[in-house]
Amino acid sequence: GAVVSQHPSWVICKSGTSVKIECRSLDFQATTMFWYRQFPKQSLMLMATSNEGSKATYEQGVEKDKFLINHASLTLSTLTVTSAHPEDSSFYICSARTEAGGHQPQHFGDGTRLSIL
Amino acid sequence: DAKTTQPPSMDCAEGRAANLPCNHSTISGNEYVYWYRQIHSQGPQYIIHGLKNNETNEMASLIITEDRKSSTLILPHATLRDTAVYYCIVSLSGFQKLVFGTGTRLLVSP
Numbered sequence: 001g002a003v004v005s006q007h008p009s010w011v012i013c014k015s016g017t018s019v020k021i022e023c024r025s026l027d028f029q030a031t032t033m034f035w036y037r038q039f040p041k042q043s044l045m046l047m048a049t050s051n052e053g054s055k056a057t058y059e060q061g062v063e064k065d066k067f068l069i070n071h072a073s074l075t076l077s078t079l080t081v082t083s084a085h086p087e088d089s090s091f092y093i094c095s096a097r098t099e100a101g102g103h104q105p106q107h108f109g110d111g112t113r114l115s116i117l
Numbered sequence: 118d119a120k121t122t123q124p125p126s127m128d129c130a131e132g133r134a135a136n137l138p139c140n141h142s143t144i145s146g147n148e149y150v151y152w153y154r155q156i157h158s159q160g161p162q163y164i165i166h167g168l169k170n171n172e173t174n175e176m177a178s179l180i181i182t183e184d185r186k187s188s189t190l191i192l193p194h195a196t197l198r199d200t201a202v203y204y205c206i207v208s209l210s211g212f213q214k215l216v217f218g219t220g221t222r223l224l225v226s227p
């Protein structure tokens with residue numbers, strides 16, 4: 001089945017640093033990937049839609065200059081949290097789907113737990 | 118995308134069938150029903166999806182009412198590892214963004 005890999009699985013860093021999270025589709029190509037964020041005891045919230053070869057589409061309220069998304073190939077999208085602060089600490093999850101068939105489901109990575117000190 | 122309504126929590130005994138309901142009364146004709154589950158501290162796992170016919174795979178069965186306004190996810194023989202939050206999502210396709218509600222927290226007990 002479709003496999004989506006995220007790296008790293010968890011990261012702890014100091015306030016003010018930038019953190020890059022990778023999302024890879026291992027056995028399929030994905031022109032579209034999605035980035036979600038989940039705070040403790042809350043549901044997933046979509047942050048942005050990542051499109052291969054073009055600019056990402058951000059959801060309302062998500063700062064595009066703070067959460068940089070790059071989708072340079074059909075198997076890799078990256079999310080960079082720039083100048084991270086403690087309030088950015090969260091569980092970040094990506095998803096992707098295969099190109100075949102209009103209703104094929106999205107498959108999710110295992111998430112990246114980000115802790116900013 | 119249509120909104121969904123799910124009970125916040127359910128309990129099930131190990132080995133019994135778990136029936137998780139979902140209401141999606143505003144679903145449109147070309148929207149699919151997707152089910153995912155999220156085990157603690159992991160990314161959501163795809164379970165099953167359907168349009169209007171009942172569907173079955175190795176994980177579960179999906180029963181969609183004839184008017185498509187509700188559906189039921191059935192785990193035929195629940196195990197302790199099925200303890201998770203289950204999300205019912207309605208979407209035009211996998212290309213569309215998925216709007217996650219609060220889901221149903223299923224607790225499977227021995």
